[in-house]
Amino acid sequence: MPNSPTSDIRHPIFLVAFILALTLLPHNIVRADGITVTTTSEADYAFAQQMTFHITAQSDADIKSAVVVFRSGNGPERRAQATFELSKTIDITHVLRLTGNVLPPFSQVTYWWELSDAAGRKQNTLPQTIEYRDNRFAWQEAAEGNVHVLYYAGDVAYAQSALSVARAALVRVNEELAAPLPLV
Numbered sequence: 001m002p003n004s005p006t007s008d009i010r011h012p013i014f015l016v017a018f019i020l021a022l023t024l025l026p027h028n029i030v031r032a033d034g035i036t037v038t039t040t041s042e043a044d045y046a047f048a049q050q051m052t053f054h055i056t057a058q059s060d061a062d063i064k065s066a067v068v069v070f071r072s073g074n075g076p077e078r079r080a081q082a083t084f085e086l087s088k089t090i091d092i093t094h095v096l097r098l099t100g101n102v103l104p105p106f107s108q109v110t111y112w113w114e115l116s117d118a119a120g121r122k123q124n125t126l127p128q129t130i131e132y133r134d135n136r137f138a139w140q141e142a143a144e145g146n147v148h149v150l151y152y153a154g155d156v157a158y159a160q161s162a163l164s165v166a167r168a169a170l171v172r173v174n175e176e177l178a179a180p181l182p183l184v
Contacts, residue, residue: 035057035058035059035063035115035116035117035121035122035123036057036058036059037055037056037057037113037115037123037125038056038057038058041053041054041055041068041111041112041113041125041128042054042055043109043111043128043130044130045098045130045132045135046135047098047105047132047133047134047135047136048098048099048105048134049097049098049099050095050096050097050098051070051095051096051098051103051109051132052093052094052095052096053068053070053080053082053092053093053094053095053096053111053113054091054092054093054094055068055090055091055092055113055115055125056089056090056091056092057089057090057113057115057123058088058089058090059088059115059117059119059121060088060117060119061088061117061118061119061121062086062087062088062117062118063086063087063088063089063090063115063116063117063118064086064116064117064118065081065114065115065116066081066082066084066090066092066094066113066114066115067079067080067081067082067113067114067115068080068082068094068096068111068112068113069111069112069113069114070096070109070110070111070112071109071110071111072103072104072107072108072109072132073104073107073108078102080094080096082094086118103132104132105132105133105134106131106132106133106134106150107131107132108129108130108131108132109129109130109131109132110127110128110129111127111128111129111130112124112125112126112127112128113125137152138152139151139152140152140159142156142159142160142162142163143163144163144167145167146170146181146182147163147166147167147170149162149163149166
């Protein structure tokens with residue numbers, strides 16, 4: 001019966017159940033014409049030593065290429081080709097050596113993977129970011145306006161002194177260059 005109370009209730013309940021099911025699905029599955037990224041790619045690092053990127057993906061055809069693309073801040077994109085055995089399912093960990101100042105400290109690193117398979121299909125993961133901080137120390141921060149001082153030794157008075165010196169230097173440099181103060 002189309003106008004029965006039961007049918008009126010089932011439709012909204014079905015809609016709510018469907019929306020709830022969609023929100024509970026893993027958000028880390030990306031699929032395009034046969035290539036499925038089955039986990040969100042991950043990154044971790046040991047400061048000034050290495051950054052490790054990881055991804056798991058599968059395809060109907062052998063995956064033949066996996067390139068991790070990354071950049072620091074607004075810097076240039078860098079590409080690293082991962083080495084692995086051709087397969088329909090891959091579980092790759094690519095280690096990038098960070099010797100030689102590859103990434104500036106205290107920057108945001110944006111990265112994503114570009115995958116392609118033997119059938120000619122390509123898939124890019126969604127860009128992700130990781131904060132690249134010098135994790136060898138327990139940093140603290142003192143800030144005033146657009147000046148931030150990071151420190152790992154000393155007390156709050158030391159940090160406030162460094163902050164005052166930095167603010168005064170910023171004003172002097174600004175006057176010398178006749179440029180507007182940075183907005184941050």
